[in-house]
Amino acid sequence: MEVTDVKKGEFLVINISGRLDTSNYGELEKKLIGFIESGDKKIAVDCSGLNYISSSGLRVLLMALKKITAAGGKFHLCCLQDNIREIFEIAGFTSIFRVFNTLDEAIA
Amino acid sequence: MVVDDEVDLEPLIRQKFRKQIRTGEYDFVFAHNGLEALASLIEFPDIGIILSDINMPEMDGLTLLTKLKELKNPSLKTVIVSAYGDMENIRVAMNRGAFDFLTKPINFDDLEITINKTLEETLIQRKALHEHDQLISIRHDLNVAREIQQGILPKTFPPFPNRTDFEIFANMVAAKEVGGDFYDFFMIDNDRLGFVIGDVSGKGIPAAIFMAVSRTLIRATGLKGMPAGECMHYANNLLCNESVSCMFVTVFYGIMNMKTGEMEYANAGHNPPYILKKDGTIEMVPTTGDIILGCFEDQPFKSEKVILSPGDGVLLFTDGVTEAFNKADEVYGDPRLESLLQTMKDFSAEKIVMTIADDVNTYAMGVAQSDDITLLSLKYNG
Structure with a gap:
């Protein structure tokens, strides 16, 4: 898994690529908590390069969503690959997360 | 000195x-x-x-x-x-x-x-x-977690030896690092069997405890005879109080009426089970789009229904099956499971579970198992 971040307008765009699973979810969790605690309230996660997510990974995204929402911010996701979208649909996450097709829409 | x-x-x-x-x-x-x-x-x-x-x-x-x-x-x-x-x-x-x-x-x-x-x-x-000492103590913790996990699963088969109208078999192969898969089943009354499969996110003692609580809540609400969706609703609200840092559980809960062949079910974010028809064809149990348990309070959960004919069966599984990796880093996947299921006409509940477990095992040969592999098979004889 690789995680990079770049500021685009009001949003902090986080790009996750590769596999997000039990071996590395802690790394992402730490980063996300770091961003949220340092005051980033608008985060968009670009998942175009994410090709696998385990339940531990889903938990980290949920945690981030809850924390940001509680702080009055926004946590958007975009560009889900088909298999990831399917997992989101099965888990019922599409009704909880704001999922966009393109990054531009996610940070609009 | x-x-x-x-x-x-x-x-x-x-x-x-x-x-x-x-x-x-x-x-x-x-x-x-x-x-x-x-x-x-x-x-x-x-x-x-x-x-x-x-x-x-x-x-x-x-x-x-x-x-x-x-x-x-x-x-x-x-x-x-x-x-x-x-x-x-x-x-x-x-x-x-x-x-x-x-x-x-x-x-x-x-x-x-x-x-x-x-x-x-x-x-x-x-x-x-x-x-090193810390590692040993963590290993000890993991053993405790494993005991919690294993101790809670019904392991006597057949569980209802006097019943000829259905058979049920389940198996869990725990990953090295303890996860939080579970299965359960119980007679609600003389005609209705409640059966559950679940997968807790995360690992170790917190996951094992969360799993034990989930299982107990679902069993307690299930035994009251409440509709499947209501059970999920009730369990979800209670689990939300227990959940630390967004731990959650995906659950499929089914209620099989042996008299009518009707299977009522609710699905809280779990991968959809398969129906194995008597003629050897398979169907996926339609998803409900309802969310995982333990994270968001007061969510609605639908109770859906499908009708099984005598000879039909239903197979519940966790993603440890379809997301087992082989040496080439490829997942086992739904297509492989589906084609295997199509060869299982007239298999007993036990044979279905063991055949899949063997196939996953063969597929992932030489790769450390990263997630629990859990299967539950129910056959309706009518």
Whole structure:
């Protein structure tokens, strides 16, 4: 898994690529908590390069969503690959997360 | 600790290292032979370095080294002090586990460097030892988690030997690192069987406890005979109070009416089960789009229905099955499971579960299992 971040307008765009699973979810969790605690309230996660997510990974995204929402911010996701979208649909996450097709829409 | 039968060494060392003694950097203990040294080790267990002469009465330095080796304390280092040119004894000392050696007359600058170097090594060893202890305690925790997980699953098959109208079989192969899969089943009344499969996110003791709570809540609400969706709603609200840092559980809960063949179900974010028709074809149980349990309060959960005919079965599984990886880093996947299921016409509930478990095992041969693999098969005989 690789995680990079770049500021685009009001949003902090986080790009996750590769596999997000039990071996590395802690790394992402730490980063996300770091961003949220340092005051980033608008985060968009670009998942175009994410090709696998385990339940531990889903938990980290949920945690981030809850924390940001509680702080009055926004946590958007975009560009889900088909298999990831399917997992989101099965888990019922599409009704909880704001999922966009393109990054531009996610940070609009 | 300095071990030497020359009594005037003590004042000399105290004088040379007075600064370090004053600042608390070093602390010295003195012994005059090997026996005294061993006694002092019991009295001062914090000793990290032993600086020992070779020739001493009662017990010499080489014998002391042998005894120290028996203590098996990797964070205790011995530096041997010997006459210049006494290579034979020095070699023996090194072979018996001495960390380093110094020659007499002692060069105090060299001694200080040696002490510091050895102390550094000792500290690293102690840290490693500490971490090792922590690892052991974590392993112990994992065993506790495993016991919680295993202890809660019904494991007697057939569970209802008097029933001929259905058969049920389930199996969980736990991953090395304990996850939180579970299955459960129970008779709600004479006609209705409740059956559950679940997968808790995360691992270790928190996941095992969360799993135990989930299972108990679903069983308790299920036994009241509430509709499947209502059970999920109720369990979800209670689990939301238990959930720390968004731990969640995906659950499929089915209620099979053996009299009518109707299967009512609710699905809280779990991967959809398959229906294995009597004629060998398969169908996926339609998803409901309802969310996982334990994270968002007051979510709606639908109760859906499908009708099974005698000879049909239903297979519940967790993503440990379809997301098992092989050596080439490819997932087992739904298509492989589906084509395997299509070969299972007339299989018993047990044979269905074991055949899939074997196939996943063969597929993932040589790759460490990263997630629990859980399967539950129900066959409706009518």
